[in-house]
Amino acid sequence: MTTNRKNQSILLAGASGVLGRHIAHALTEAGHKVTGLGRSRDNGIRADLMDREALLRAVDGHHFDTVIHAATALRKPPMRDRDMDATDALRNRGTAHLVEAAHATGARRFVAESMVFGYGYGYHGDRPLTEDDPFGPLGRTPPLERHIAGMRTKERLTFESEALEGIALRFGLFYGPGGTDALLPLLRRRQLPLPRDRDRVLPWVELTDAARAVAAAVERGRPGQAYNIADLTPLGFRAHIEDVAGTFGLPKPMTVPLWLMRPMSYAHTVMASRLRVSCAKAERELGWTPRHPSSGEGLAAMRRSGR
Known part of the structure; x- marks a missing residue:
């Protein structure tokens, strides 16, 4: 186990x-x-990661031990593939600029937020994927290739930068305080349709658990390594949202055939995927386990805390 100061x-x-x-x-x-x-x-420090010159000017004269890349261009859940365009660009050019800024500040460690969808969108069966499974396979459509290429490039830049100890955290889908809140008005107005199919499951992770994993990676992550970060209970998108509605006393969402959601191209792809991951490596090397082993327990804790 690597221990950083x-x-x-x-x-x-x-x-x-x-x-x-x-x-x-x-x-x-x-x-x-x-x-x-x-x-x-x-x-x-105010700067846009997409503006290389402004970013380097902004960090000039500063020193940091570690740089963390948790920037996103998303302000609401992406529904169509084009909703991911700015985030895809941020994963590519934005990461390259931030790596350069990390060098300029004398940082030794670089921790990047990654995603389990870097293993590929679609059906992965029941075997939990580990960090040894291929990451960044060719996307089966041009839009999916753009999304996966962004995750592939972000990790490559993280691991291959000279003089930086690069670490990537492959998160499941986020929920929890500050994240789930955005869904509540949609559920209240019954504007969030869900697929009828219950056969597909996805990894989830509560936001405070995800943040604890980042802190663990800063202190104990092994350079050049990726870690899956998710709770212990893979759950279908429909089941998760129904848990949200039940926990907060909101109307049960309407359900539609999955094919009817194809106009919402990105959401359709996510809801049609089946993916499990193993987090044994994070437990073993980072000493990280989720405090909320299922999204049901995490949502109940969120409701109790009033957040």
Whole structure:
């Protein structure tokens, strides 16, 4: 197990985002000093990852021990493939620019947010995928190849940058405080249709659990390694959303045949996928296990806390 020192100075790209806010809290609780990087006024360093020159000017004169890439261009759940365009670009050019900025600040470690969909969208059967399974296979359609290429490139840049200890965390689908909230108005108005098919399951991870994994990777992650981060209970998209509705006392969502959701191309692809992952490596090397072993338990905790 690799142990990095405590009390690090950390630059967190995406600190004002939903996941970023949880990461900042987890790192601060662990004794690290966090500086946010992003376009909003809430960040200690204001810059756009897509603007290389402005980013390098913004970090000039600063020193950080670790840089974390948790930036996203998503402001709401993506429904169509084109909704992922800005995030795909951020995974490609934005990551390259942030790696360059990490070098400029003298950082030693670079931790990147990745996703389990980098194993490929679609049907993966019942065997949990491990980090030894192929990551970044060719997408079966041009839009899916754009999405997977972004994840493939982001990890390649993370691992292949000289003088940086690159670590990637392959997260399941996020839910929890700040994330699930966006679904509640849609459910209240019954504007979130769900597929009738219950045969497909996906990995999920509660946002505070995901943030704890980032803190663990900062301190104990092994350079050049990827880690799957998900809870212990894969669950279909329909089952998860029905749990959300039940937990918060909202109307049961309407269901439609999966084929009817094809106009929502990205959502259709996600809901049609079947994917399980093993997180044994994260438990073994990072000492990380989810506090919420299922999304049902995580949602109940969210309701109790009033968040």
